[in-house]
Amino acid sequence: MTHRRSTDDIGGLTNTGRALDDKVPDRNLTVAEDGSDRASARQTGVWLGGIGGSAGIVALVVLPLIVTSAENRSLATTAVIYAIVALGLGMTYGRLGLLAMSQPGIWGVGAYTAAVLMQSCGLTFAEATLGAVAAGLIAGCVSALPAFRLSGHYLLIAGFILTALLVDVEGNLSITDGQNGLVLTNPLGSLAGIKLSSQTGFYYVALFVLFVGMVVDMAVTRSRLGRKFGAVRESRLLAASLGISARASIVTCYTIAGAFAGAGGALFVASLQFVVPDEFGINAAVMLPLIVMIGGVRRTWGPVLGAFVVVFLPQFIHLQPYQATAANGVLLIVIILLLPEGLLGGLSRLIARTRVTWTTTRAGANG
Amino acid sequence: VAGNLQIAFDSLGVASVYALLGVSITLIFGLTGIVNFAQGQFMMLAAYIVWALASTGINFFAALALGVIAMVALGIIADQGLFRFTLRRPISGFIVSLGLIPIITVAVEEFWTDNPLTLVPPFTTVWHVGGVSIVSERLLEIGMSAAILLALAVVLRWTHLGRALRAAAEDREMTGMLGVNTGRLITVTWAIGSAVVAVAGGLWVTLYPIQPEFGQTYIFYGFAAALIGGLGSVGGAVIAAIVTAEAEGFLGRYVASTWTDAYVLGLMMLILMIRPTGIFKGATGSALT
Numbered sequence: 054m055t056h057r058r059s060t061d062d063i064g065g066l067t068n069t070g071r072a073l074d075d076k077v078p079d080r081n082l083t084v085a086e087d088g089s090d091r092a093s094a095r096q097t098g099v100w101l102g103g104i105g106g107s108a109g110i111v112a113l114v115v116l117p118l119i120v121t122s123a124e125n126r127s128l129a130t131t132a133v134i135y136a137i138v139a140l141g142l143g144m145t146y147g148r149l150g151l152l153a154m155s156q157p158g159i160w161g162v163g164a165y166t167a168a169v170l171m172q173s174c175g176l177t178f179a180e181a182t183l184g185a186v187a188a189g190l191i192a193g194c195v196s197a198l199p200a201f202r203l204s205g206h207y208l209l210i211a212g213f214i215l216t217a218l219l220v221d222v223e224g225n226l227s228i229t230d231g232q233n234g235l236v237l238t239n240p241l242g243s244l245a246g247i248k249l250s251s252q253t254g255f256y257y258v259a260l261f262v263l264f265v266g267m268v269v270d271m272a273v274t275r276s277r278l279g280r281k282f283g284a285v286r287e288s289r290l291l292a293a294s295l296g297i298s299a300r301a302s303i304v305t306c307y308t309i310a311g312a313f314a315g316a317g318g319a320l321f322v323a324s325l326q327f328v329v330p331d332e333f334g335i336n337a338a339v340m341l342p343l344i345v346m347i348g349g350v351r352r353t354w355g356p357v358l359g360a361f362v363v364v365f366l367p368q369f370i371h372l373q374p375y376q377a378t379a380a381n382g383v384l385l386i387v388i389i390l391l392l393p394e395g396l397l398g399g400l401s402r403l404i405a406r407t408r409v410t411w412t413t414t415r416a417g418a419n420g
Numbered sequence: 421v422a423g424n425l426q427i428a429f430d431s432l433g434v435a436s437v438y439a440l441l442g443v444s445i446t447l448i449f450g451l452t453g454i455v456n457f458a459q460g461q462f463m464m465l466a467a468y469i470v471w472a473l474a475s476t477g478i479n480f481f482a483a484l485a486l487g488v489i490a491m492v493a494l495g496i497i498a499d500q501g502l503f504r505f506t507l508r509r510p511i512s513g514f515i516v517s518l519g520l521i522p523i524i525t526v527a528v529e530e531f532w533t534d535n536p537l538t539l540v541p542p543f544t545t546v547w548h549v550g551g552v553s554i555v556s557e558r559l560l561e562i563g564m565s566a567a568i569l570l571a572l573a574v575v576l577r578w579t580h581l582g583r584a585l586r587a588a589a590e591d592r593e594m595t596g597m598l599g600v601n602t603g604r605l606i607t608v609t610w611a612i613g614s615a616v617v618a619v620a621g622g623l624w625v626t627l628y629p630i631q632p633e634f635g636q637t638y639i640f641y642g643f644a645a646a647l648i649g650g651l652g653s654v655g656g657a658v659i660a661a662i663v664t665a666e667a668e669g670f671l672g673r674y675v676a677s678t679w680t681d682a683y684v685l686g687l688m689m690l691i692l693m694i695r696p697t698g699i700f701k702g703a704t705g706s707a708l709t
Contacts, residue, residue, distance in 0.1 A: 206455045
């Protein structure tokens, strides 16, 4: 499959909106590898991607067995939680082309919902997580409304304002105990036979949620819905002319992202047993886009890789926690200016280029 | 009545700082299309530089002037080193500015301190006019801001540079074809924007204690001014800054003061949803007025 569309395709496109879903795969709209040997490079990319994906799954599953120190294990859990939230942001930015700066705020909504449900209502972790996901769904749906009218900078600022507003509300309400933060005192109990208070147990619960999120992301991307997102991203006008409702796509995407943020919030508060409003303010607003950009936009594994880099890099180069936020800032600027496709994007381009060079060299040797 | 006048006057002092911040945001956006979210941090950094210089014992105004020079240099570095590369992708420019926020905050924490700092203002006289106590320091702040904004308006309206800036804000490519060095115009804009925000920071430190986080807090008020006035509109930003600060002052006095931030944020959201181009800017208005 290539980017080129035949006249038949265009005929099909104008007939029904449905044809777009079937004939224009999302990836080819934007990921156009250079070089003459495009198909072959893509094939290489596919099986290398498969190997990479399997290796990634194995690495995530065996991680607690390799990493033995309590500190690193808790960092791994944090990375998995960040990845879940960033996966949602990655979906709005990568698939739909809109950077939902409301995501940090909705993450906070999920965290506070879960915290209040567990602390004040005495619900179990599983019930509180469902509640947080529901809150995230609603908040995500509502946060999509500005995208109906706004685009570009105005939309970014609107999302940012929403995040600031939510942080401000969390800091002023009595049920959230304001700026003091909320401490969870009830025991976490267990879930499906896994003791949640055990570090490894909690890691696997978080990892399960991450895998669910990744499956959702992959399913959305490969489905008609994902192709609709792609059409809206490329041109709202074109999408509308094909009978695709941009508004429906935006609301759907933001709602899914909100659910991720809600789940991530519940896991976050359960792992820390403590929550303060500022956690979901400016630093999260820098960190989440960073996680998405580092890994590579429009890739399911992007946020996962990005989250592990962001969490482990400061520790690796021995930075204090408050210095880590500055490191995040530096990294964000470097990635944006030098590697806009992220690590995975850069890697796949490198592989594609090597592969093309290799085939041409071999062809030259044979001829 | 005297109490209300007092609030109105004090809020005007705050408004002048919001106006300077908002105008610097709006100027840079008007010409480059880049929303610099780190502008509040620039203001905070300027406040710390002025504080550090004034604390050595030199005259406050000398410290302010040096602070302005330092910030202009920094603005030009930010333009040449970072934002020049994102001109074609303004969203990337926004993300870069987002990255600058923690960098500047942590740098200030490293160089100076996390604790609140205060500076003895150059004037401490207080006049009492009809029950309203007029702190000379606040008057200086209002006067200086007004003078700067007026000078800026004159430059934009009647000088060759101003005409070139407005033309470039309208259509950068076309202005370039007419023989204006638009690259240099952008640098000049960053320099002016940084100078304006440096004055805002320098004046702020004489009125209130400063902390590294205060840039983050006030960036939203700067944006409120810029957005409500209409991004790219200097006059609109000034009026919006006054309205925002007065509303903040009176809401803080008569309604719960803990919620003032939420009111301003809610108002911004409302304006964005109802009239994204701002109140003072027509749909077809010039990009920089």
